[in-house]
Amino acid sequence: MLLEVKDINVHYGKIAALKGISLEVNEGEIVSLIGANGAGKTTTLKTISGLRPLTSGKILFNGEDISKMPGHKRVILGIGQAPEGRGVFPGMTVQENLLMGAYTRKDDLSKDLAEVYELFPRLAERKSQFGGTMSGGEQQMIAIGRALMTKPKVVLLDEPSMGLAPMLIAQIFTIIKEINSRGTTVLLVEQNAQQALKLSDRAYVLETGRVVKSAPGRELLDDPSVREAYLGGH
């Protein structure tokens, strides 16, 4: 098992954001976290990547307890994240943004850089443009590409479809599939449940800081209660 989250609790001040979340991600999978606003999806990702401290519980990566490890060291272990709201560096060019992803690496980057440009030809065209001047979709591409440049074993994607046009959403999901098929494990947080579930091997449904359901993605797509709550169907 690549990533194991064991019964974690996270608080913002006195308010409990996560109340005992447990989940597992196996190597090579795409796993989704779906749920409404405020369910704790983003907090879960931030806790895994080390941006939020946890109050109790454990996070294991490749069997190693990383609960107390600072975020920048988790990157070296192989946890990459494209943060919520993209978090592109506005004053750096596209290329500089991507190279920031390789900040901790000392090996040859040219192959990985070429691969990101191959995945996102749009970025290759705009290498020297400032991140801040790119459109929402392009910034999302930068965020994902930059996370890939950390050479992650698992990449955490926080709402990659947020604020994008339907065409672009489809494109981003195709690319996520492609990234996965090239060997990177994906943990995906999405409000766009339909698309996410279609893509995922497994998914967890979060509600107010708890996991209320977990099953293979396809199964959840057909689950009546999930359909009603998150897919707008009957």
Added chain:
Amino acid sequence: MKGDEVTREETTPRRNPFSAIGHGFDLTRDWWEHAKVWQRYLVYIAAIVFALILPAPAIGSFMSPGADWTTVLVYPVGTYILLAIGLNVVVGQAGLLDLGFVAFFAIGGYNVAFFGTHYGWNYWVTVVLGIAMAAVSGVILGAPTLRLRGDYLAIVTLGFGEIVRITANNSDVIGGARGITNVPHPPPIFGEKFLLDPAPYYYLMIAAIAVVIIFSVRLQKSRVGRAWAAIREDEDAAELMGVPTFKFKLLAFAIGAMIGGLAGGTYAGKAVFIEPNTFPFILSATILAAVVLGGSGNLPGVIIGAFLIGWLPERFRDFAEYRILVFGGVLVLMMALRPEGLLPSRRRKAELREGTGGMGAMGAEVAGPGTEASTEVAK
């Protein structure tokens, strides 16, 4: 493999005169970015020559009719420039708002004054000690506070500046409110004696500024500089890239403090006399104004800003009491018409357009120039 070349952006000249001047600055900066190595060296040499002939009486009679021009160049102008370069590391490069920067200036100054008068230590030893003490106090201030962001950090640093001043005021060992008199001058260099003539101090100041500029530029271009830029633009994202953000923020504080300490030591060497009121809060604010006015993060801009902030009030001594009022008015006008500063780096402009980049939350909540209030609620 660098970030390749930045595409030239179209900057349309705007109507008001300030923008026209600003546009001129932008053109200069764009030229500089594409300038060849020998062209750059010519500019460096020109800058050094300019600095060396600047105290000439012919220039001084226009620049400072009321006071001795060379003295004005040492303090406030040169000292402000040194302080501004130091504060620029903290504010401009790492994006941390520090309102108590004067504390490090005071620590550098007091070290020279105290160890020079009480123990008769060599001036240079005391300067180095002052720099070291400033760095240590930067770390002491930073370690517990750098977990705070934006406005909170600003408040704590403001408090620190006051704590240092008030402690000096109440410590009899270092003279209390009376301060320290008879601070020794630097020993002669190359037969040049440091006495009442301000010229040697001016050249000492130029040397200090040159060293600090080289240091600062090298830092900016290093891995450390990249880490600072990332922290300034998005701290969480920087951590996700593997940048040890806390460590680098602490380093920015320490290096900024060292430069502040050096400024204090240089200042004390000439001043003969220092007291707690030499280091008021308003000086922190003034230096911050210099950094922001010039173009936070861009060294030439910051130097120009510090020069203007140091020089203008001296030049307009004729206005007597009103000069500070006029000065304030000019600052307000400047920031209204060219909020990114006189000579901002291109990167800085892009950050401001996003509404991020330094100054913590203060920067994030204010819309950048030429944008509608871009409050991204989702963030």
